[in-house]
Amino acid sequence: MKLILRALVLAGILLTGQTQAQTMKSKKPNIIFIVADDLGYGNLTSYNQKSPIPTPNIDRLAKEGTKFTRFYSGSTVCAPSRCALMTGYHMGHAYVRGNSKAKDGTGALRAQDTTMAQRLQQNGYVTGMFGKWGLGDEETQGAPHLKGFNEFYGYLDQAHAHDYYTNRLLEIRDNKTQTVKVDTTQYTQDLIVNKALAFLKNHKEDPFFLYLPLTLPHAELKVPKELLKKFQKADGSSKFGPETPFQKKNNYDSQPQPRAAFAAMVSKLDGDVGKIVELVKQLGLDDNTYIFFTSDNGPHKEGGGDPVFFNSSGPLRGVKRDLYEGGIRVPLLVRAPGRVPAGKVSDQPWAFWDILPTVGQLTATPTPANIDGISFAEALAGKTPVKKHDYFYWQFKEGELKEAVTQGYWKLIRFKEEGKPELLELYNLQNDLSEKSNLAAKNPTKVKELKALMVQAKTPSENKTFDWTSVEQ
Structure with missing residues (x-):
């Protein structure tokens, strides 16, 4: 009889543990x-x-x-x-x-x-x-x-x-x-x-x-x-x-x-x-x-x-x-x-x-x-x-407008002040994590591709506070 009781208690403990585990998994x-x-x-x-x-x-x-x-x-x-x-x-x-x-x-x-x-x-x-x-x-x-x-x-x-x-x-x-x-x-x-x-x-x-x-x-x-x-x-x-x-x-x-x-x-x-x-x-x-x-x-x-x-x-x-x-x-x-x-x-x-x-x-x-x-x-x-x-995109403006886009390990950063020409910097993050070597002049095709992504990635801001279209003129 004692053996039966022990078996029942053990089974109850195991069942309770399984129920708690299942409840935890089903809970949000x-x-x-x-x-x-x-x-x-x-x-x-x-x-x-x-x-x-x-x-x-x-x-x-x-x-x-x-x-x-x-x-x-x-x-x-x-x-x-x-x-x-x-x-x-x-x-x-x-x-x-x-x-x-x-x-x-x-x-x-x-x-x-x-x-x-x-x-x-x-x-x-x-x-x-x-x-x-x-x-x-x-x-x-x-x-x-x-x-x-x-x-x-x-x-x-x-x-x-x-x-x-x-x-x-x-x-x-x-x-x-x-x-x-x-x-x-x-x-x-x-x-x-x-x-x-x-x-x-x-x-x-x-x-x-x-x-x-x-x-x-x-x-x-x-x-x-x-x-x-x-x-x-x-x-x-x-x-x-x-x-x-x-x-x-x-x-x-x-x-x-x-x-x-x-x-x-x-x-x-x-x-x-x-x-x-x-x-x-x-x-x-x-x-x-x-x-x-x-x-x-x-x-x-x-x-x-x-x-x-x-x-x-x-x-x-x-x-x-x-x-x-x-x-x-x-x-x-x-x-x-x-x-x-x-x-x-x-x-x-x-x-x-x-x-x-x-x-x-x-x-x-x-x-x-x-x-x-x-x-x-x-x-x-x-x-x-x-x-x-496919890519990641950011823009920010306090003073000059800055934009960045990454695709794979390639990264293009754009700097634009109102009334001035844009400046572009291109980096390969796989070989240059510290962004020390600007490759823009050597890779005009890649610059063109990533700049096109920048244009694709953004729409004019619905919030006039962050409407920076005049900088693009």
């Missing part, structure tokens, strides 16, 4: 998408062993997941890059193609610009955003509560997000984005991450989309004193001396030790990513959660930032606001135990505008057919994607 996967702000390709030790700032928690995502070495941001600055991420359009078709005040008719999304969050929300996901939005102020059609988010806490305005100690942030309350008071002695990164951790705890039983567009390490370079100490000597001087103090300029405050402050911000970012991953494990969500980590564009040199000292672009040329690889090629680490191969490195090229359809395929969420993005879910699974891009 959770999505956590973390975007650092102005973090360079070379600011992670998993991408650049020469980086003087250890990033062990983010590096662990590479060990436990897949590292993509040719992933591209949507643009070379904040707002348009996020527009590409949310809407699936590259800069030849996106509504927001540059940084601008996030008002209706300028830098805010319109009612017809549906986002990844809206689509996931319609598919039964609880959606939360904690960090910097940048695509619509509270009174616009692009406000977070109108763009698919159940919860939001953080900044709407990009200039406001430069201030890490502020008396106000914004939050969705009563289904509306509203200003909330904040203690000016509180570091906003802590407030934002604490809200994200609470979101995870509160929705562990729901399929969720957690979007974390964190503000670190964007200028201004400011951190709590206790975090700065990690990069200071016993006498209080910087470990990265001699420092060149940054004097207050525009809306960036002074910083006597900008290198130490930047390092502390990257270290803080790394620690906060570690908190997110650890909580996912503690809550038992590990086997059903995709965690993405990336950056919105290349590294900055604002507010005392020193990308040369930190080798922030790694082997790449250029920084934020450039269309050289250093301005648009960004880290991408994806972790999902049992779903994404661990320790794999992939050079599959893809971009921000591919995230919407990729997440759509992972979650069985319908995506529009007319967007520029395509799904790379197969690449996440370690397989060769059936469908790939």
Whole structure:
């Protein structure tokens, strides 16, 4: 009789385990998408062993997941890059193609610009955003509560997000984005991450989309004193001396030790990513959660930032606001135990505008057919994607107009100022990743082919703020 009882108990345990496993597989996967702000390709030790700032928690995502070495941001600055991420359009078709005040008719999304969050929300996901939005102020059609988010806490305005100690942030309350008071002695990164951790705890039983567009390490370079100490000597001087103090300029405050402050911000970012991953494990969500980590564009040199000292672009040329690889090629680490191969490195090229359809395929969420993005879910699974891009395209204008197109390893960059002849640069990224040798004069046929692709890739902007047709005259 005892043997029969033991057999029945064992069978029950096995059945329960199988049922739980089947339930986990049938449950919609959770999505956590973390975007650092102005973090360079070379600011992670998993991408650049020469980086003087250890990033062990983010590096662990590479060990436990897949590292993509040719992933591209949507643009070379904040707002348009996020527009590409949310809407699936590259800069030849996106509504927001540059940084601008996030008002209706300028830098805010319109009612017809549906986002990844809206689509996931319609598919039964609880959606939360904690960090910097940048695509619509509270009174616009692009406000977070109108763009698919159940919860939001953080900044709407990009200039406001430069201030890490502020008396106000914004939050969705009563289904509306509203200003909330904040203690000016509180570091906003802590407030934002604490809200994200609470979101995870509160929705562990729901399929969720957690979007974390964190503000670190964007200028201004400011951190709590206790975090700065990690990069200071016993006498209080910087470990990265001699420092060149940054004097207050525009809306960036002074910083006597900008290198130490930047390092502390990257270290803080790394620690906060570690908190997110650890909580996912503690809550038992590990086997059903995709965690993405990336950056919105290349590294900055604002507010005392020193990308040369930190080798922030790694082997790449250029920084934020450039269309050289250093301005648009960004880290991408994806972790999902049992779903994404661990320790794999992939050079599959893809971009921000591919995230919407990729997440759509992972979650069985319908995506529009007319967007520029395509799904790379197969690449996440370690397989060769059936469908790939023929080319990638960007445009950007602050001063002169810049355009770039890549096809295979060939890359053409175009510079055009109003009333002046265009300048063209051609590179072969396979042999010249640092874009040092301009091959345009030697390859006129290839230049002609890629320039034709540039024309094909873009349409005139529907947003007059980003109508740059006069430059073409």
